[in-house]
């Protein structure tokens with residue numbers, strides 16, 4: 001069955017970054033892609049046996065893209081807050097993760113996927129343990145995205161990661177991809193980064209006309225990464241290069257390329273940004289998590305000007321504490337204005353771009369983050385008939401509402417890969433209460 005979506009307004013960037021605003025729009029979906037988008041009056045004769053969703057109160061936009069999270073950390077939400085990253089990770093999160101079982105990750109990821117879809121996220125990039133459990137959650141919930149094949153020196157080795165790639169990359173009707181997730185420069189040694197990158201280069205060269213794999217890592221998230229990395233290399237008897245920043249460290253390994261997605265990039269200086277730009281590295285900004293963990297803030301105005309593939313991430317729900325990308329959108333749109341005494345920084349249109357087509361570029365995923373004909377049908381509608389989204393008399397005020405007033409609860413319908421997964425605020429085919437109960441049980445067991 002084909003799908004037709006009606007609305008009051010449709011807004012999207014096309015792949016050339018041109019902004020389109022269509023009044024009284026109709027979107028026609030055939031199979032898993034967008035056949036056409038134009039005004040209702042022009043396209044209405046094309047409607048035949050279509051399922052019709054939406055109405056005159058809906059804003060139609062591309063599904064949002066969450067470029068960096070740890071999906072199953074729904075299990076740990078609210079358990080250890082108001083702590084520095086190092087203590088939070090080493091004293092609270094890692095000991096709990098030691099007790100994780102595959103089913104915990106499955107139930108945690110499934111709830112995270114449900115939360116994300118209800119808030120309008122249609123593609124999500126996760127890095128976590130038990131990737132096959134995460135894959136199952138993606139399959140059952142209908143979400144699109146990328147799971148990580150983890151590599152951490154001495155804990156998770158490359159051969160196991162390769163098995164994950166061979167099993168899951170480009171599966172579930174092309175909705176699921178796998179990244180090589182090398183946690184960070186302070187948990188992965190230089191030879192392990194290089195070994196993974198050699199595999200990646202060979203694999204990607206063999207994938208003619210097929211989706212490539214990305215290498216996904218945390219970069220320059222906290223201030224003392226060089227000292228931590230020096231300690232790690234000393235423990236493994238590996239010589240450490242003469243570098244002063246985590247970006248220089250990764251550059252020295254030769255792994256910087258268009259196939260690297262770097263999350264955070266907080267402690268990067270001007271030269272680091274040049275290095276990232278020169279090597280076409282992709283970046284996920286996660287400002288809410290950065291603020292909460294007191295890691296300082298990335299130089300976002302410079303990053304979005306100088307680097308071409310930048311998207312937004314929530315980071316894990318234990319360090320945010322939600323998977324609602326609207327929280328991150330609003331925070332990003334506001335924070336730098338105040339911090340740098342400049343209300344013209346990071347305009348509404350720019351955050352809209354980062355959350356949609358920017359995310360697609362950051363994940364190197366063609367056909368998402370836009371509504372242009374021929375793209376994949378990942379579409380959300382937002383109900384504008386709300387007190388906090390009134391008035392809406394000017395079309396461009398809607399983008400201001402997007403940046404400064406909307407939240408995930410305003411999302412009314414969600415379509416992923418041409419299939420309706422959320423209809424009138426209700427997630428279809430999944431039992432939300434059961435999913436909540438499963439996570440409560442799993443967390444209780446992990447804490448006991």
Ligand SMILES: [Zn+2]
Nearest residue numbers: 218263315316
């Ligand atoms: Zn993270």
